[in-house]
Amino acid sequence: MSPVLSGVLQLLALVVVLALVHGPLGDYMARVYSSEKHYKPEKWIYKAIGADPDAEMRWTSYLRSVLVFSLVSVLFLYGLQRLQGILPGSLGFSSIDSDQAFNTAVSFVANTNWQSYAGEQAMGHVVQTGGLAVQNFVSAAVGMAVAVALVRGFARSRTGELGNFWSDLVRGTVRILLPLSVVGAIVLVACGVIQNFAGIHEVGQFMGGSQQWNGGAVASQEVIKELGTNGGGYFNANSAHPFENPTPFSNLFEIFLILVIPFALTRTFGRMVGSLRQGYAILATMATIWLAFTALMMWTEFAHHGPALDIAGGAMEGKETRFGIAGSAIFSVATTLTSTGAVNSFHSSYTGLGGGIQLLGMQLGEIAPGGVGSGLYGMLIMAIIAVFLAGLMVGRTPEYLGKKIGTRQIKLAACYILITPALVLCFTALAMALPSPVQSLANSGAHGFSEVLYAYTSGANNNGSAFAGLNADTQWFNSTIGIVITLGRFLPMVFVLALAGSLAEQQPIPGTRGTLRTDKPLYVGLLVATIVIVTGLTYFPALALGPLAEGLAS
Secondary structure, eight states: OOHHHHHHHHHHHHHHHHHHHHHHHHHHHHHHHHOOOOOHHHHHHHHHHTOOTTOOOBHHHHHHHHHHHHHHHHHHHHHHHHTGGGSTTOTTOOOOOHHHHHHHHHHHHTTOOOOSSOHHHHOOHIIIIIIIHHHHHHHHHHHHHHHHHHHHHHHOOSOOBOOOHHHHHHHIIIIIIHHHHHHHHHHHHHHTOOOOOOOEEEEEEETTEEEEEEOOOHHHHHHHHHHTTOOOOSSTTGGGSTTTOOSHHHHHHHHHHHHHHHHHHHHHHHHHHTOHHHHHHHHHHHHHHHHHHHHHHHHHHHOOOSHHHHHHTSOOTTBOTTTHHHHHHHHHHHHHTTTOOOOSBOGGGSOHHHHHHHHHHHHTTSTTTTSTTHHHHHHHHHHHHHHHHHHHHHTOOOEETTEEOOHHHHHHHHHHHHHHHHHHHHHHHHHHHSTTGGGGBSSOHHHHHHHHHHHHHHHHTTOOOOOSOBOOOSHHHHHHHHHHHHHHHHHHHHHHHHHHHHHHTSOOOOOOTTSOOTTSHHHHHHHHHHHHHHHHHHHHHHHHHTHHHHHHHO
């Protein structure tokens, strides 16, 4: 079987399985977030944290709860890392330095999982399992809660109430993420992913020295790393490591885990707003971009430019032979079009244009299908921008799902789409202008610029992957990327929840013959064009200096 045909069949199998689970999982999540019943374990949690799960919250209270919970999570994870040297199960590792502990804490709480350390050489079992894995669950649940709050803003009328954050957080964790993770972990263990609490042991003698590996609860962390679109690897090689991703089947299964909840949330959206067709329109937009990016990535990596690539059958540098070009390309697109950041190949070794596709996928806002929760609310923001542009073209007041898109709504949506590019471009410019940060570059020229641009794009969009040619374990990058991650996660949430509150207060507007149908293919095309044009106008100059220049020169 040719590598190209193998890639096409893998992609088809992935599409079929995602289509099969889309309806049942999406409907189930809609029931979870609409239910008035509390299970007994959930009641214990509410009692322990002193929360009233039935108290409705306005957007300000909802936001305050998000920020307080996240702040406490950052402080807890930071303290756990700083105390690692005296904790049991540390495997003899010392405490994490303050700047790296800060970077890691905000990164995992913000669902970014940017890692400037090698996990098997720095983190013991307590920090990995009791700290990082826990944040993989709750940070994903926070993103889903914010998305559901925005959906309620569209679904409700004449009220500023968006539900209860604590109830949404607990239900997302207990009823959705935990059960799926248990099943997924069993599948991964069956594939050969390790699950133990073994210590450090030697595995053989190599070139006059010994190689050492430590065990860990890898399968249970690997599954939520992908399912919650987190991305932080137990080992430095991430999903290229055979202990995390041993076979082609496990590779395809991990891609499925990355995509399943973000795509299924479009069904949840349709159910909660009372129109499945609206959910299908959002799904079609996400799927169109995802398939287009996957096809482009496979084309750039399979293209033969020279005898070495011709012999290898494509650009195999930096890719695992057990996955090949197709399995690596599909994984790469899935992880950069979501906020996952997991990698099964070396992104810095992709072709110039391939690296550009990875960058552009994040710069779109990671909305195709995006992160767990963040992808849906990011796409809905772009949907509002699209109907606003359509209203300008025909001279009508824009509406979306029966809600008027006025000055306040557009200002909030505009702030949302501007904050991330501002963080990326400003901090990239600073890093390239100052003498100290550029010393971390492993490459000069266009590729070196791409390394820095990728790092801040990954941080601001809460992705977490890296070109890896950049030495990010410095005070400058640990601190600035940590700041970018924090602002890139929580500032957009402010605008999303404020927008949700303003929509929930409105009286629905009845549709007329002149109302733009947002459940038709014409609108899907308009939405795709809006996303591409807005992103292109924002980032094209930076992309031209980095991956485009590198790709055209090769």
